[in-house]
Amino acid sequence: xxxxxxxxxxxxxxxxxxxxxxxxxxxxxxxxxxxxxxxxxxxxxxxxxxxxxxxxxxxxxxxxxxxxxxxxxxxxxxxxxxxxxxxxxxxxxxxxxxxxxxxxxxxxxxxxxxxxxxxxxxxxxxxxxxxxxxxxxxxxxxxxxxxxxxxxxxxxxxxxxxxxxxxxxxxxxxxxxxxxxxxxxxxxxxxxxxxxxxxxxxxxxxxxxxxxxxxxxxxxxxxxxxxxxxxxxxxxxxxxxxxxxxxxxxxxxxxxxxxxxxxxxxxxxxxxxxxxxxxxxxxxxxxxxxxxxxxxxxxxxxxxx
Numbered sequence: 001x002x003x004x005x006x007x008x009x010x011x012x013x014x015x016x017x018x019x020x021x022x023x024x025x026x027x028x029x030x031x032x033x034x035x036x037x038x039x040x041x042x043x044x045x046x047x048x049x050x051x052x053x054x055x056x057x058x059x060x061x062x063x064x065x066x067x068x069x070x071x072x073x074x075x076x077x078x079x080x081x082x083x084x085x086x087x088x089x090x091x092x093x094x095x096x097x098x099x100x101x102x103x104x105x106x107x108x109x110x111x112x113x114x115x116x117x118x119x120x121x122x123x124x125x126x127x128x129x130x131x132x133x134x135x136x137x138x139x140x141x142x143x144x145x146x147x148x149x150x151x152x153x154x155x156x157x158x159x160x161x162x163x164x165x166x167x168x169x170x171x172x173x174x175x176x177x178x179x180x181x182x183x184x185x186x187x188x189x190x191x192x193x194x195x196x197x198x199x200x201x202x203x204x205x206x207x208x209x210x211x212x213x214x215x216x217x218x219x220x221x222x223x224x225x226x227x228x229x230x231x232x233x234x235x236x237x238x239x240x241x242x243x244x245x246x247x248x249x250x251x252x253x254x255x256x257x258x259x260x261x262x263x264x265x266x267x268x269x270x271x272x273x274x275x276x277x278x279x280x281x282x283x284x285x286x287x288x289x290x291x292x293x294x295x296x297x298x299x300x301x302x303x304x305x
Contacts, residue, residue, distance in 0.1 A: 141182050164199060172211045205230035226289060242264050
């Protein structure tokens, strides 16, 4: 009887313990279910917010791209419309300069003519920059003699070089007398901007233009262009910035010499259109060397009609 009472006591104690265990398991199960539901709710809510945030970012990016394209298209159209009357104004001013005028009036007309040329260059830079940014600039390929193109550009800058006391020298190494097939106007523009920069920052110095034309494989010709000057030079720490849009070496340079800071940026983009590369070496107070490597197709001296 005593053992039976002990067994009954044990059974009751075991039953009470199992009931407590079941209750605890139920509580933990309920808590785990609620916690799982909360986690699922938070994950769903976060996913929805993240998806909405991504969609907002995509819309914002698309709107930004459309705005940039609209701005570039606007700049291209406006620059083109401005250039048309500027050409007429510049033409009339140059005609007036060729007429016999009094000295005082002639000096004023010369100032107006110089300002008109500067405005035309700024407008052309803006137009080309807008087209390059919008990817609308295409190359107009034709057969041309590199010697003739270099001579033409250097002859154009000869009076400006002489005015600043500079000597402008050019050399074209084309031993095989290769004719190139490509956009001669854009090649002239690269050369024009580089020589213009060299003359702008050089006084009573020397500007050397060297062009080397070398044959390549599969009717491809390589053209190495070097423009070296003995001008102000650029600090080594600022060489990486000169190819950025609207950037010059410093504010004093922009104030003293003018310009938009687009010249070298446009040159770099044009060089890339020619599947080439550009490099600048400079020492402050000694001078600057700009080297361009361009690729052209070989052309015909007398292309078929």
